[in-house]
Amino acid sequence: xxxxxxxxxxxxxxxxxxxxxxxxxxxxxxxxxxxxxxxxxxxxxxxxxxxxxxxxxxxxxxxxxxxxxxxxxxxxxxxxxxxxxxxxxxxxxxxxxxxxxxxxxxxxxxxxxxxxxxxxxxxxxxxxxxxxxxxxxxxxxxxxxxxxxxxxxxxxxxxxxxxxxxxxxxxxxxxxxxxxxxxxxxxxxxxxxxxxxxxxxxxxxxxxxxxxxxxxxxxxxxxxxxxxxxxxxxxxxxxxxxxxxxxxxxxxxxxxxxxxxxxxxxxxxxxxxxxxxxxxxxxxxxxxxxxxxxxxxxxxxxxxxxxxxxxxxxxxxxxxxxxxxxxxxxxxxxxxxxxxxxxxxxxxxxxxxxxxxxxxxxxxxxxxxxxxxxxxxxxxxxxxxxxxxxxxxxxxxxxxxxxxxxxxxxxxxxxxxxxxxxxxxxxxxxxxxxxxxxxxxxxxxxxxxxxxxxxxxxxxxxxxxxxxxxxxxxxxxxxxxxxxxxxxxxxxxxxxxxxxxxxxxxxxxxxxxxxxxxxxxxxxxxxxxxxxxxxxxxxxxxxxxxxxxxxxxxxxxxxxxxxxxxxxxxxxxxxxxxxxxxxxxxxxxxxxxxxxxxxxxxxxxxxxxxxxxxxxxxxxxxxxxxxxxxxxxxxxxxxxxxxxxxxxxxxxxxxxxxxxxxxxxxxxxxxxxxxxxxxxxxxxxxxxxxxxxxxxxxxxxxxxxxxxxxxxxxxxxxxxxxxxxxxxxxxxxxxxxxxxxxxxxxxxxxxxxxxxxxxxx
Ligand code: PEP
Ligand code: MG
Numbered sequence: 001x002x003x004x005x006x007x008x009x010x011x012x013x014x015x016x017x018x019x020x021x022x023x024x025x026x027x028x029x030x031x032x033x034x035x036x037x038x039x040x041x042x043x044x045x046x047x048x049x050x051x052x053x054x055x056x057x058x059x060x061x062x063x064x065x066x067x068x069x070x071x072x073x074x075x076x077x078x079x080x081x082x083x084x085x086x087x088x089x090x091x092x093x094x095x096x097x098x099x100x101x102x103x104x105x106x107x108x109x110x111x112x113x114x115x116x117x118x119x120x121x122x123x124x125x126x127x128x129x130x131x132x133x134x135x136x137x138x139x140x141x142x143x144x145x146x147x148x149x150x151x152x153x154x155x156x157x158x159x160x161x162x163x164x165x166x167x168x169x170x171x172x173x174x175x176x177x178x179x180x181x182x183x184x185x186x187x188x189x190x191x192x193x194x195x196x197x198x199x200x201x202x203x204x205x206x207x208x209x210x211x212x213x214x215x216x217x218x219x220x221x222x223x224x225x226x227x228x229x230x231x232x233x234x235x236x237x238x239x240x241x242x243x244x245x246x247x248x249x250x251x252x253x254x255x256x257x258x259x260x261x262x263x264x265x266x267x268x269x270x271x272x273x274x275x276x277x278x279x280x281x282x283x284x285x286x287x288x289x290x291x292x293x294x295x296x297x298x299x300x301x302x303x304x305x306x307x308x309x310x311x312x313x314x315x316x317x318x319x320x321x322x323x324x325x326x327x328x329x330x331x332x333x334x335x336x337x338x339x340x341x342x343x344x345x346x347x348x349x350x351x352x353x354x355x356x357x358x359x360x361x362x363x364x365x366x367x368x369x370x371x372x373x374x375x376x377x378x379x380x381x382x383x384x385x386x387x388x389x390x391x392x393x394x395x396x397x398x399x400x401x402x403x404x405x406x407x408x409x410x411x412x413x414x415x416x417x418x419x420x421x422x423x424x425x426x427x428x429x430x431x432x433x434x435x436x437x438x439x440x441x442x443x444x445x446x447x448x449x450x451x452x453x454x455x456x457x458x459x460x461x462x463x464x465x466x467x468x469x470x471x472x473x474x475x476x477x478x479x480x481x482x483x484x485x486x487x488x489x490x491x492x493x494x495x496x497x498x499x500x501x502x503x504x505x506x507x508x509x510x511x512x513x514x515x516x517x518x519x520x521x522x523x524x525x526x527x528x529x530x531x532x533x534x535x536x537x538x539x540x541x542x543x544x545x546x547x548x549x550x551x552x553x554x555x556x557x558x559x560x561x562x563x564x565x566x567x568x569x570x571x572x573x574x575x576x577x578x579x580x581x582x583x584x585x586x587x588x589x590x591x592x593x594x595x596x597x598x599x600x601x602x603x604x605x606x607x608x609x610x611x612x613x614x615x616x617x618x619x620x621x622x623x624x625x626x627x628x629x630x631x632x633x634x635x636x637x638x639x640x641x642x643x644x645x646x647x648x649x650x651x652x653x654x655x656x657x658x659x660x661x662x663x664x665x666x667x668x669x670x671x672x673x674x675x676x677x678x679x680x681x682x683x684x685x686x687x688x689x690x691x692x693x694x695x696x697x698x699x700x701x702x703x704x705x706x707x708x709x710x711x712x713x714x715x716x717x718x719x720x721x722x723x724x725x726x727x728x729x730x731x732x733x734x735x736x737x738x739x740x741x742x743x744x745x746x747x748x749x750x751x752x753x754x755x756x757x758x759x760x761x
Contacts, residue, residue: 022283023044024041025220027040027044028220029220034175034179037174038068039069041056041174042056045158045161046142049154051142052122052143053070054070054140054143055069055070055073055141055143056140057139057140057141063084065083065087065091067079067080067081068138074117076116077114081116089112093127094129097129099129101125101150103147105125106123119143122145123144123146124143124147125141126142126143126150126154126155127140129162130169131162131163132166132169133397134396134397138169142158190414192415193393194413195388195394195411196388197408197409198370198371198381198387199380199381199386200386201384201406202409202432203343203363203364203429204429205341205343206343206404207399207400208345208401209344209346210344210353211346218287220283220284220285221286224281228286230286230327231286231290234286235276238319242264242319246261263319266316272293276290290320290323290327297316297317341363342361343363343404344365345395347367347368348367349367354376355485362385363385363386364385364388365386366391366394366413367390367391370389370652371653371657373640373643373651373690377690378460379485381712382460382465382712382713383465384469384714386407388406403422407428409432436717442717442720443471443716447723447724449702451730453702453707455709456707456709457711457723458476458478458686459478459710459711459712460478460480460710460713461480461506462482462483464505466478467509468509473717474716474717477510477514477515478514478710479636479709480518481506483517483559484520486499487526496559500562500563500565503566506566507566507567514571515573516575516636517572517575518574518575519556519574519576519577519588522544522555523543541645545577545615546576546577546579546588560574561599564607564610565599567607568604568606570607572609572611573613575615576614576615577617578615579614579615579618580620581624581628585612585628589631596610613632614628614632615636616674616685618642622642622670625674626680629677632683634685635678637674637685637688639687639690640691643689662689662691664745664746665738665739665745668739669739671687675706679705684708686706688710692719693711695761696747703728703735703736704739722760725757725759725760726759727757731753
């Protein structure tokens with residue numbers, strides 16, 4: 001029977017959604033009671049969808065789903081039938097937040113028979129959630145006696161109606177006063193989420209989205225021609241903005257140019273315009289039409305696999321937001337105003353975007369995606385910004401201005417917390433501050449193990465704001481200064497003089513403690529728009545780090561000049577990133593020598609000593625570390641990149657972030673080989689990957705013989721405590737056989753060891 005069925009939505013005139021929107025608008029314009037409107041709406045939906053039944057269930061504050069209106073079911077059941085959350089098919093739709101499309105509903109395991117509603121002879125069932133800011137506030141159901149699956153187009157049409165219904169319900173026009181309060185309470189209910197902790201710290205602050213949603217606006221058009229005119233004007237002004245943007249950035253090439261051109265293509269795209277116009281013709285306001293089309297795009301985005309296309313749909317999303325800002329009179333507002341104690345929410349964020357924000361007000365970061373080795377995580381750690389990732393729901397469900405608690409240690413996030421939760425976190429925050437103070441009090445203690453092994457503890461940095469931590473943590477020096485971060489702030493490449501200023505200030509503030517300046521590790525995700533880098537399919541394995549530096553002396557030489565000058569009369573440590581072969585070191589050294597020669601010719605005060613180190617962060621460099629060591633003064637393992645290449649697992653991938661543990665014997669035994677070879681070469685070897693921030697991993701590295709660690713500032717104190725309590729000799733004996741014999745991550749066993757030895761983790 002199903003195959004003969006012709007979807008009404010697919011009829012030649014394909015005007016049903018438009019007619020339905022028009023009808024909804026009329027219903028809302030009539031001076032009727034809330035109940036009468038709801039009844040009319042169900043009737044209109046059933047009529048358009050040729051359904052035998054249409055019902056609307058709304059969620060009450062006790063999370064039960066109440067039948068609010070129906071056409072086709074027993075009218076007496078309205079406001080009487082209440083389903084528990086998850087009960088029956090309707091409850092399933094609410095619980096999962098997903099549509100449910102069944103041709104034989106009574107046979108479904110979740111089907112629950114309610115005599116009072118009278119659905120005995122109904123076979124097919126389509127339920128879709130009514131979602132408001134990501135939260136299920138009700139369920140819209142259509143049912144038919146016939147056995148058939150609803151077609152995709154029909155499901156989409158009912159979903160479209162449900163989004164409009166959500167707006168109307170939330171707007172309050174469909175509810176009696178008491179129910180409005182109920183809904184408000186539901187939407188304002190405290191919520192609790194659990195994400196992946198990345199940077200620890202407790203923050204109680206105010207939520208703000210990186211891309212704020214547009215303000216409330218009307219849903220239906222009072223006058224279709226007027227809304228059409230607003231849409232046309234909005235589009236014209238959007239096109240003009242993009243044209244101006246392109247004209248202003250005439251000099252751009254590469255990716256940035258391409259992005260802008262794509263924006264222009266979209267802004268003038270006839271298909272997009274047509275879909276927007278159709279939505280307005282169906283009776284929606286210009287803003288709602290834009291949102292409607294955006295929803296459809298997002299839905300498409302979820303099914304697109306090709307990363308390039310996904311990016312493009314993101315672009316269209318951005319363009320949509322711009323259009324909405326124009327329509328709602330928010331202008332082009334590119335600058336984000338942060339509230340005090342801001343907790344920023346974003347789907348994803350690049351290091352440059354983070355550095356653009358007002359750091360005086362920013363307190364914590366929540367991302368829908370992300371992993372703990374990503375560059376954004378590294379920058380957040382450097383800025384001491386508590387951060388939790390992997391929370392897509394929070395980003396969608398939190399409103400700007402909501403009170404929000406972020407616990408960067410456990411990954412807990414509480415939104416609109418009740419007083420008791422607030423009190424718990426206030427004391428946790430105090431406790432955290434107190435333990436930080438205790439750690440600071442231990443900063444002068446030597447970092448020497450119980451059996452007398454001295455471990456050199458340095459900190460990672462990248463901006464001048466990091467420098468005060470050098471003294472507050474008692475770090476021996478800066479083991480990794482990521483100079484490229486400076487290149488990501490601002491709109492231009494910093495001049496040699498600007499760079500010199502920063503390096504000089506850093507050296508002054510270090511007050512004699514050594515700093516290892518890594519030459520700019522640009523490329524991959526560390527690129528600013530102005531650099532006009534070409535798009536690469538695998539940027540992490542692309543033209544980056546020393547590869548770029550030796551190909552572009554114009555980039556490397558001004559930086560070397562700045563470093564040589566800033567360190568005049570002092571010792572200078574330079575570190576080369578992303579080295580793969582010894583030739584690259586030789587080439588980089590040639591460039592360094594050229595700059596030394598130039599400084600000499602110009603009678604500049606030279607550093608007293610120049611040490612050139614090499615990052616060991618590719619398996620090739622690790623394998624031939626003995627060869628590379630001949631041309632290096634010191635070596636430093638970049639564990640973040642090394643692990644990514646060793647496990648062939650993208651360090652930025654949220655999916656893979658928990659999959660391979662750096663404490664797996666495969667990685668640790670490889671690191672031991674590197675450490676042993678480095679020792680024979682006589683060159684000092686350190687480890688500056690973020691994994692060492694974890695005291696257990698720091699222990700493992702010490703166990704395999706790496707005695708110089710560079711970690712984020714907040715980890716110095718906790719690691720030093722463990723070092724002071726451990727017996728390195730005893731631990732090594734315990735660890736070594738396991739490197740060869742075990743097949744799984746050593747983490748659980750190491751945790752047990754640490755507990756048995758009463759190590760303060
Ligand atoms: C690393 O790869 O471990 C490293 C320290 O460098 P970055 O994280 O900046 O790539
Ligand atoms: Mg690296």
